[in-house]
Amino acid sequence: xxxxxxxxxxxxxxxxxxxxxxxxxxxxxxxxxxxxxxxxxxxxxxxxxxxxxxxxxxxxxxxxxxxxxxxxxxxxxxxxxxxxxxxxxxxxxxxxxxxxxxxxxxxxxxxxxxxxxxxxxxxxxxxxxxxxxxxxxxxxxxxxxxxxxxxxxxxxxxxxxxxxxxxxxxxxxxxxxxxxxxxxxxxxxxxxxxxxxxxxxxxxxxxxxxxxxxxxxxxxxxxxxxxxxxxxxxxxxxxxxxxxxxxxxxxxxxxxxxxxxxxxxxxxxxxxxxxxxxxxxxxxxxxxxxxxxxxxxxxxxxxxxxxxxxxxxxxxxxxxxxxxxxxxxxxxxxxxxxxxxxxxxxxx
Amino acid sequence: xxxxxxxxxxxxxxxxxxxxxxxxxxxxxxxxxxxxxxxxxxxxxxxxxxxxxxxxxxxxxxxxxxxxxxxxxxxxxxxxxxxxxxxxxxxxxxxxxxxxxxxxxxxxxxxxxxxxxxxxxxxxxxxxxxxxxxxxxxxxxxxxxxxxxxxxxxxxxxxxxxxxxxxxxxxxxxxxxxxxxxxxxxxxxxxxxxxxxxxxxxxxxxxxxxxxxxxxxxxxxxxxxxxxxxxxxxxxxxxxxxxxxxxxxxxxxxxxxxxxxxxxxxxxxxxxxxxxxxxxxxxxxxxxxxxxxxxxxxxxxxxxxxxxxxxxxxxxxxxxxxxxxxxxxxxxxxxxxxxxxxxxxxxxxxxxxxxxxxxxxxxxxx
Numbered sequence: 001x002x003x004x005x006x007x008x009x010x011x012x013x014x015x016x017x018x019x020x021x022x023x024x025x026x027x028x029x030x031x032x033x034x035x036x037x038x039x040x041x042x043x044x045x046x047x048x049x050x051x052x053x054x055x056x057x058x059x060x061x062x063x064x065x066x067x068x069x070x071x072x073x074x075x076x077x078x079x080x081x082x083x084x085x086x087x088x089x090x091x092x093x094x095x096x097x098x099x100x101x102x103x104x105x106x107x108x109x110x111x112x113x114x115x116x117x118x119x120x121x122x123x124x125x126x127x128x129x130x131x132x133x134x135x136x137x138x139x140x141x142x143x144x145x146x147x148x149x150x151x152x153x154x155x156x157x158x159x160x161x162x163x164x165x166x167x168x169x170x171x172x173x174x175x176x177x178x179x180x181x182x183x184x185x186x187x188x189x190x191x192x193x194x195x196x197x198x199x200x201x202x203x204x205x206x207x208x209x210x211x212x213x214x215x216x217x218x219x220x221x222x223x224x225x226x227x228x229x230x231x232x233x234x235x236x237x238x239x240x241x242x243x244x245x246x247x248x249x250x251x252x253x254x255x256x257x258x259x260x261x262x263x264x265x266x267x268x269x270x271x272x273x274x275x276x277x278x279x280x281x282x283x284x285x286x287x288x289x290x291x292x293x294x295x296x297x298x299x300x301x302x303x304x305x306x307x308x309x310x311x312x313x314x315x316x317x318x319x320x321x322x323x324x325x326x327x328x329x330x331x332x333x334x335x336x337x338x339x340x341x342x343x344x345x346x347x348x
Numbered sequence: 349x350x351x352x353x354x355x356x357x358x359x360x361x362x363x364x365x366x367x368x369x370x371x372x373x374x375x376x377x378x379x380x381x382x383x384x385x386x387x388x389x390x391x392x393x394x395x396x397x398x399x400x401x402x403x404x405x406x407x408x409x410x411x412x413x414x415x416x417x418x419x420x421x422x423x424x425x426x427x428x429x430x431x432x433x434x435x436x437x438x439x440x441x442x443x444x445x446x447x448x449x450x451x452x453x454x455x456x457x458x459x460x461x462x463x464x465x466x467x468x469x470x471x472x473x474x475x476x477x478x479x480x481x482x483x484x485x486x487x488x489x490x491x492x493x494x495x496x497x498x499x500x501x502x503x504x505x506x507x508x509x510x511x512x513x514x515x516x517x518x519x520x521x522x523x524x525x526x527x528x529x530x531x532x533x534x535x536x537x538x539x540x541x542x543x544x545x546x547x548x549x550x551x552x553x554x555x556x557x558x559x560x561x562x563x564x565x566x567x568x569x570x571x572x573x574x575x576x577x578x579x580x581x582x583x584x585x586x587x588x589x590x591x592x593x594x595x596x597x598x599x600x601x602x603x604x605x606x607x608x609x610x611x612x613x614x615x616x617x618x619x620x621x622x623x624x625x626x627x628x629x630x631x632x633x634x635x636x637x638x639x640x641x642x643x644x645x646x647x648x649x650x651x652x653x654x655x656x657x658x659x660x661x662x663x664x665x666x667x668x669x670x671x672x673x674x675x676x677x678x679x680x681x682x683x684x685x686x687x688x689x690x691x692x693x694x695x696x697x698x699x700x701x702x703x704x705x706x707x708x709x710x711x712x713x714x
Contacts, residue, residue: 197464257358270352272464329358330365330570332393334705340684 018113023143032141036118040126041105045137053137055102060164063098065089066157074121074151076195078187078206082124084282085154087211088233090132094213095229095285097168097220098160100132105139106155111146121152132211134158160213166220170247172227177316178294179252180287182215182301183208183309184260185237189279190268199271205264210283215306222300223293231285235339237313238277240286241324242338251320254336256329258313278339288316355569356392364574365397371581375401377533378580379526379668381519382540383410383697384568390701392570394577402581405668406701408522409540411487412439412694413662414622418653419515420445423484426513426648427458433476434513435469436484438462443690446656450484466498466512473502473510482644486515488540489547492633493607496614499635499642511644514635517620519543520551521631527559531669536580538566538573541595548603549591556591567595614639621655623690624663660689665698672702679703 021028038046045053069085086103093100105125109118129136187208194205212231220226232240237259241252254277261269261276269276283306289297294312301307314326324336354360380386386406389395395404408414424445427434434450441450441462454460459479463469466483473481485495495512502510519540526532539552544565552563562583566576576594583590593599611633620632635643644650659677664670672678672691682688684700691697 197468199464267352328391328393329356330361330392330394330397331358332396334391334393337704 016114016116018109018111018115018118018143020111020143020145023109023141029141036122037139037141040122041129041136041139043135043137045102045135046139053102055137055159058161060161063093063096063100063160063162064157065092066155067092068153068155070150070153071192072150073192073195074117076207077191077204079209079282080121080124081152081154082121083128084207084209085156086125086128086132086134087209087282089156089158090134091212091231091283091285093158093160094211094216095168095231096160096162097166097216097226097229098162098213099217100134100158100160100213102137103129103134103156103158105136107139107141108149108153108155109141109143110149110151111143113151117151128211132213168226168228170228170244173244173248173250173288173316174227174290175250175316175318176291177227177288178291178312179241179254179314179316180289180294180298180301181232181237181260181311181313182212182285182287182307183283184262184265185281185284186261186265186269186276186279188282189236190265190274190276192280193272193274194268199268205268208281208283210306212283212285212306215285215301215304218300218304218307219287219297223287223289223297225290225293226287226297227290228288229285231281233280233282236276236278236280237286238275238324238336239339241336244286244288245322245324248316249321251317251322252314252324253317253319254314254324254326256326258311260309260311260313277336291315352569355567355571357571360571361392361574364571364578368402368574368578368581369399371578371585372399372402373585375403376535376581376584377403377405377668378536378538378577379405379407379534380538380566380573381407381409381523382538382542382568383407383413383694384542385409385538385540385566385573386698387701388568388570388573390705394570394573398577402577404577405534405671406665406698407537407668408526408622408625408666409488409519409543410666410691410694410697411491411517412437412443413666413690413697414517414625415440415443415486415515415690416621416623417445417655418621419486419513420449421447421653422645422650423450423513424448424453425650426482426644427453427460428456429480429648432480432482433459433461433472434482434484435461435463435472437464437486439694440484440486442687442693444687444693446653466494467501470498470501470505470507470510473507474505477509479509481510482513483511484513488517488519488543489611490542490545492516492611492615493546493604496610499614499639500610502642503639508641511642511647512635513644514615514633515620516615516633517622518617518631518633519547520555521628522622522625523552523555525625525628525631526667527555527561529667531667534561534668535584536562536564538576538580539563541565541567541572541598544593544595544599544603546604546607548608549593549599549601553591556589560589562589562592564592565595565599567598622666623655624660624666626663658688660691662689662691662699665691672699673706675699
């Protein structure tokens with residue numbers, strides 16, 4: 001059924017796919033917002049439909065972060081681009097020790113995206129936002145010509161608040177700190193890779209995409225002197241630890257035998273010749289903590305659903321400053337260099 | 349995977365290391381032929397744990413590394429043709445040719461895709477009859493059966509838009525070349541277990557008999573490699589030279605006869621230039637004339653080009669004559685992000701292995 005004014009098909013009744021008119025700022029754009037977006041994300045800020053959201057700020061400081069999501073495929077085992085877009089920005093904010101509160105949601109949609117796919121993605125955004133306790137308070141939708149983007153790209157920016165006395169960062173890292181990872185490595189990247197190449201491995205892999213803000217609050221309570229947090233997404237644990245090593249001018253020493261890696265992920269990495277240390281994670285964090293608080297922190301993390309497989313994987317040293325090294329299972333030592341390029345493009 | 353874990357067991361590895369250390373009474377130099385073995389050695393740190401008088405040198409068994417620049421150039425030339433989609437393994441995308449690599453071509457607008465299996469290329473060819481699908485297939489005897497199967501499958505499907513730019517090389521001729529070189533100082537060889545799994549051991553028996561050196565078919569996990577080293581050392585200490593199979597869970601004397609038949613059906617032995625090493629007669633595989641329709645070089649009438657020289661010392665490295673970190677360009681003009689040669693790029697390349705796992709520490713401490 002065609003719209004009486006634009007002549008274009010209506011979203012609900014007729015067409016199965018997004019058209020350029022849905023991004024043209026006219027009636028179809030308005031309907032897209034009213035029928036697809038508002039019902040899912042309605043809150044006092046978004047409902048006003050102003051050009052911006054105005055938010056009251058309590059005392060303390062603001063953590064602010066932005067990220068764009070271009071993952072292919074947009075649906076993958078364990079998640080989709082919508083869930084990733086919420087959790088990714090929520091986690092970036094949480095790594096400051098902040099409580100994420102508000103997100104913006106900007107969609108760049110390729111014409112021809114089936115409405116069923118859009119609905120599935122928006123349902124995921126809604127579910128993930130609810131789980132993470134954040135409200136979507138402002139947004140934007142653009143539709144581009146076929147070939148100008150790959151199905152859908154999403155940008156989210158987010159705001160969180162944190163107390164004055166929380167100060168996490170690479171500059172806080174000290175020699176003797178323990179390196180803790182909140183769970184198994186490389187689940188997300190290997191899931192994307194195997195689903196992109198449709199490799200039928202014996203056990204299905206699942207992305208680990210998850211919000212970490214609540215885990216971080218638990219960690220701050222258990223280890224008040226926590227030094228630094230970062231989520232090892234692109235470039236994996238190797239990339240994040242190399243950043244820490246470079247910024248702190250200290251050496252990061254890993255123990256190969258302590259790394260938590262699921263057998264299915266390890267198998268997939270073996271078959272494809274990929275080092276799990278360099279593979280992206282989406283629901284994991286690395287914590288740098290004074291040795292005196294490490295055991296208490298580890299216990300607290302393991303009691304939390306997002307930290308059940310947390311493990312101490314190494315420590316900070318004054319030796320080999322600026323480098324990441326690893327004690328291998330055989331007892332030798334080798335460098336874990338910064339990755340040159342992504343092993344796999346467009347994983348998030 | 350639990351099965352594989354046994355071959356990484358630190359306890360087993362330490363026991364083998366102790367036995368190797370107890371066996372060695374004189375200096376020996378062993379070559380691990382396969383680049384996968386090189387990476388496993390450096391990654392697990394086996395080279396740091398061996399007795400000082402036992403040296404490992406790295407062999408020519410990295411297919412990406414020995415693929416001539418001329419073939420990279422041919423792949424780039426094909427990629428730049430608008431009707432072509434070129435597919436290859438990830439490592440090949442970054443290997444420098446004389447005028448950029450395949451990623452540069454992709455940035456210019458060429459349709460270049462990374463795949464994990466040649467069968468993805470066959471599938472794409474059947475889905476996209478409007479495009480020419482070229483698979484850039486390199487490798488030793490291990491990847492040849494897959495590429496042969498792909499050609500047979502393409503013929504069965506009647507595909508007129510699927511070709512392979514094939515640059516296959518063979519291990520035994522390279523070993524013979526190393527053994528006849530006057531600069532050779534290798535006392536024993538760890539043959540590449542995966543190649544032996546496909547081809548069997550007959551070729552290696554001939555080399556052992558002719559050159560009177562120990563050759564041990566060796567796997568790619570740390571415990572496999574240490575078992576291979578121990579077997580080679582024990583022969584050398586006793587003054588013996590035998591062909592030995594230290595990878596019996598995978599290698600049989602006759603190899604995989606079905607894979608060999610498929611290779612013979614589609615490929616024939618040809619002369620090849622090896623990057624960094626030079627011309628080796630009867631050292632490669634070319635697509636047989638009856639399958640010319642699936643041979644990208646014939647289909648697109650590609651011209652032969654000469655091998656340029658950019659100062660890369662990979663030939664010395666691939667022959668075990670130069671340790672990567674001693675190369676004048678190592679870590680300076682030549683790094684993984686701007687490599688002079690393929691040995692700095694490939695996940696099996698010796699220079700990349702050194703740079704990634706050792707080089708920086710060595711440089712830092714030195």
